[in-house]
Amino acid sequence: MEALESWMPLLTTLGKGALVIAAAVVVSIIFKALLVAVLPGEGAKVMRTAPLTASFGLFIILVYALAGIFAPWIAPYGEAEIVSTSFAPPDENLILGADQLGRDMFSRVIFGARNTVGIALLATSLAFLMGAVAGLIAATRGGWMDQVLGRSADVIMSIPSLIFSLLLLSIFGSSMFVLIIIIAIIYAPRVFRLTRAVAGDVVVMDYIEAARLRGEGLWYLIRKEILPNSKAPLIAEFGLEFCFVFLLIAGLSFLGLGIQPPTADWGSMVRDNATLISFGEITPLIPAAAISLLTVAVNFVVDWMLYRSSGLKE
Amino acid sequence: MGDVLGIVAKRLGLGLLTLLIISALIFIAVELLPGDIAQAVLGQGATESNLAAKRAELGLNDPAPVRYLRWLGGAVTGDFGVSLVSSESVTEAITPRFKNTLFLALYAAAIAVPIAIGLGVLVALFRNSLFDRVANVLTLTSISSPEFFLGYILILYFSVNTGWFPSIAKVDPDMGMAERLERTFLPALTLVLVVVAHMMRMTRAAIINLLASPYIEMARLKGTPAWKVIVKHALPNSWAPIINVVALNLAYLITGVVLVEVVFVYPGIGQLLVDSVSKRDFPIVQACCLIFAATFILLNLAADIGSILTNPRLRHPK
Numbered sequence: 001m002e003a004l005e006s007w008m009p010l011l012t013t014l015g016k017g018a019l020v021i022a023a024a025v026v027v028s029i030i031f032k033a034l035l036v037a038v039l040p041g042e043g044a045k046v047m048r049t050a051p052l053t054a055s056f057g058l059f060i061i062l063v064y065a066l067a068g069i070f071a072p073w074i075a076p077y078g079e080a081e082i083v084s085t086s087f088a089p090p091d092e093n094l095i096l097g098a099d100q101l102g103r104d105m106f107s108r109v110i111f112g113a114r115n116t117v118g119i120a121l122l123a124t125s126l127a128f129l130m131g132a133v134a135g136l137i138a139a140t141r142g143g144w145m146d147q148v149l150g151r152s153a154d155v156i157m158s159i160p161s162l163i164f165s166l167l168l169l170s171i172f173g174s175s176m177f178v179l180i181i182i183i184a185i186i187y188a189p190r191v192f193r194l195t196r197a198v199a200g201d202v203v204v205m206d207y208i209e210a211a212r213l214r215g216e217g218l219w220y221l222i223r224k225e226i227l228p229n230s231k232a233p234l235i236a237e238f239g240l241e242f243c244f245v246f247l248l249i250a251g252l253s254f255l256g257l258g259i260q261p262p263t264a265d266w267g268s269m270v271r272d273n274a275t276l277i278s279f280g281e282i283t284p285l286i287p288a289a290a291i292s293l294l295t296v297a298v299n300f301v302v303d304w305m306l307y308r309s310s311g312l313k314e
Numbered sequence: 315m316g317d318v319l320g321i322v323a324k325r326l327g328l329g330l331l332t333l334l335i336i337s338a339l340i341f342i343a344v345e346l347l348p349g350d351i352a353q354a355v356l357g358q359g360a361t362e363s364n365l366a367a368k369r370a371e372l373g374l375n376d377p378a379p380v381r382y383l384r385w386l387g388g389a390v391t392g393d394f395g396v397s398l399v400s401s402e403s404v405t406e407a408i409t410p411r412f413k414n415t416l417f418l419a420l421y422a423a424a425i426a427v428p429i430a431i432g433l434g435v436l437v438a439l440f441r442n443s444l445f446d447r448v449a450n451v452l453t454l455t456s457i458s459s460p461e462f463f464l465g466y467i468l469i470l471y472f473s474v475n476t477g478w479f480p481s482i483a484k485v486d487p488d489m490g491m492a493e494r495l496e497r498t499f500l501p502a503l504t505l506v507l508v509v510v511a512h513m514m515r516m517t518r519a520a521i522i523n524l525l526a527s528p529y530i531e532m533a534r535l536k537g538t539p540a541w542k543v544i545v546k547h548a549l550p551n552s553w554a555p556i557i558n559v560v561a562l563n564l565a566y567l568i569t570g571v572v573l574v575e576v577v578f579v580y581p582g583i584g585q586l587l588v589d590s591v592s593k594r595d596f597p598i599v600q601a602c603c604l605i606f607a608a609t610f611i612l613l614n615l616a617a618d619i620g621s622i623l624t625n626p627r628l629r630h631p632k
Binding site: 013053154155158159160161162163164166167168169170171243247250251254255256257267270271274277278279280282284285288289291292295296299300303 | 332335336339340343344346451454455457458459460461462463466467469470471474475481565568569572573576587588590591592594596599600602603606607610611614
């Protein structure tokens, strides 16, 4: 009997988990049907063949985007507003209770969608811009430029990203600007390599040769000939890269070295409220769950896109 | 065979060169620091003579290349200087913690590697079945979760709610093996969850890649039984990718360990690094970074060499 009792919390959680999964399946079926109905011609056709995981991913991404964009209107309180005593339990005003300073947990989770995801998106875009431009230049120019860029990428990639960012943050301090630049530099080499490889395949095609003979410039070649032909893998890479960057920022913020207070951010929220866990509360896990959920959703969509673009049928 | 040794030596040289460049980067990064380290140590109120004495003590009056060579020479012989905060020897602060981290990583690897490879081969064999799809969703979820999320979930269920394992992984040197294994079980399990997911997906991809090759199809068409196709034809060729997968994931463990150590308050090198970063204790940060980078490069090197040794085709680069 005693053994059974110690198993009970685990069993009830498993039961709740099954319910959540069932709800997720229902939501994705409904959302898929909705997309098929709403999207015009081509989009509906694509969505009809999409797996459930992909429509679930799209749904979650949409929800996060809405939460991020309309955060000030959705959240009942401001992100830095102290509205209660510290660690106040949930009541009808504070759905998830208060955090260690008495700020509304729920409002901060909503604002986190704007801050954490926004910064990750910004850093990813910057990394992508730097990596893609360098990769395209290396592929079209070749020669010593290619060598210099390639070897620098090798060196950056041979240092574990968390360690490298900790080193740089310890030197330059953790401001939001520095954080974004550092992460962009650390993740640009991945994009560089992919772009260079993909563009390298395209560059040797006859139509590029023809465009060169026509006397087109480098910028025209990149924009009109190479980019349209290497779009699919690059978009998928953007999704993957976003996941890495997002997890790294969450990790750094959790360590207290990423996004700084009082900005509401999911990683540091877990850190600040972790003491509640030893009292059996799950509130500190909600921001962490928000991080995983978005990463899973993006991964689902990327998986589907890679599957579609590669024509991998195995 | 001399051929192989030559390639291995070349790879080793390349790894050493990378490490040298990284050590220079680590050194230069700290050089870039605005202001004076002596000032940072002694604070704003320090007098000019105190500052001069401190600079002489830390050897800051020499030009940067000289200091770099001195630092590198010290690092090679196991002397990383003294901590700016506590004035203790960095090597003494790091050694016991490095052993703890190594213990945790090996513990996690010992559980993760057999499970991951076994499951990876299984999902590859039953690909596109329900089992494979469920495994796919589960591993993806595990990969997508930050380590601290998994860690706290484990603490919540296996420590707070059930009381089976301690939530704080406190260890000391003269603790028995059994007790140590029990205390570090939850952090090790957190690492296992992440690494198994990565490793399983990579093993699955490698095996599926292999099973698509023409000689496997040939063996099947000849009517060879399925188990024989795997054991006789697929397995000998799959060592290279599997060794690669294992080494790459062990390298991944290195960064995972930092977050896990902080969650479980485990006295390892990762936690020391995080503490030193917030205290801006640069000699320790430099030493920790160098150790992490060296381990990372070493494991990647092991992956390279392992695949060269098991795949004769790689011994003759085009």
